[in-house]
Amino acid sequence: MSLLVNIVLLSFLVIMAIAVLRIKNLLAMAMLFGLYSLLVAGLFVVLDAPDVAFTEAAVGTGISTVLMLVTIASVRDSHEVENKGRNSSLALLLSVVMGVALMYGIHDIAELGDPTAPAHTQVAARFIESGQAETGVPNLVTAVLASYRGFDTLGEVTVVLTAGLGILLLLLRSEKPRVKGKKKDAG
Amino acid sequence: MMDYIIGHINYWLIIAVMMVGMFTLMSRTNMIKKLAGLSIFQTAVILFYVSLGKVEDGTAPIVAEGFSTYSNPLPQVLMLTAIVVGVATTAVGFALVIRIKEAYNTIEEDEIRELDAKS
């Protein structure tokens, strides 16, 4: 049953990704991107990861889409230029090569949900076994995030802060950069 | 054979999403579209990691009475932080797009390259 839900959601995901690729109107693309994130959040619920689903639903569908819309509004350019005559066969070739290499790579990976996979028998087994006793927190994701991997999370929070500072530095400068031969405003 | 396909079809479809994302990133010239492709690629990778942590008949990793099988919390923790960091770094990309628009008055990669060649 869960497999069927997985396959339906993943097929929708592929279709949505292709729609994002093909659509020319950038505002519609932002909407489709929000829908794509919502589907991913649904998939996380099916994969027993409610914490991640939570985050993806709030970040992908909310913040990310709004940021994309605000960017489109501020560059005042909501249509992609038709790039006729541009050869994208190299890009296609590279994507296919990457896909085939990954397909080959996952050939001997453990099947989905296999409880004897090495990923589940090493450190994760110990977290599940003694996580609550050692930290007093039943939600193991919080326990691992905050306690066992505290250093990691400190680094991630610092990255978020640094990204915010970078955006402030980029966008709060008042003088405009000058480039020779700037394209004239077509209206 | 059937078992092999059922066990791996999730991964195959995720790889298909990854390929579409990578193709968007490389073939389109519009910078906002490129960033959307990058985000799709990133979400596909995150999805791949989380699906590695799935355990058959398991439940969400919150310890409760009556359950003994839980899915693997470790990939979930890593990917949870990766999503938030991902949106912050994508926002930096959008800020760069806005600055590029101010400098060149276009966000198409081809036109920017032409302008650079002229100057």
Add this chain to the structure above:
Amino acid sequence: MQDKLILRVVAKWLIPVIILFAFYVQFHGDYSPGGGFQAGVIFSSAFLLYSLVYGLESAIKVLPDHWLKVAACFGVLLYAGVGVVAMLMGGNFLDYSALASEPVAGQHIGIILIELGVGITVGSVMLLIFFTFARRVLPK
């Protein structure tokens, strides 16, 4: 969007609920799905909705930029500060067991504090990013 009556009324009812839910996710994250990252993002999305419906100016009046900058740095400092306090009390950096006489109680205190730090930083950075972007749209 200032003249959309339905949107304004619905947003007025929805925003307190979203903020309350953000606090629930923040402080109940030990027992149910949730935690600092999610709570920060949900909290910021409440203000995002407010500024989309009522205009950017009124949102900035509630949460001025310099407050957000201070809050973003305070979250990281709180996180690292917990680690330093743990060191001063005889443990390793970020070893919460040293924070209280019982190791499990210390772990609990440490986890709640650092989740709070994560929530403050993520929420204020997301709002700061949105305000900075949205200000770019206004002129011209």
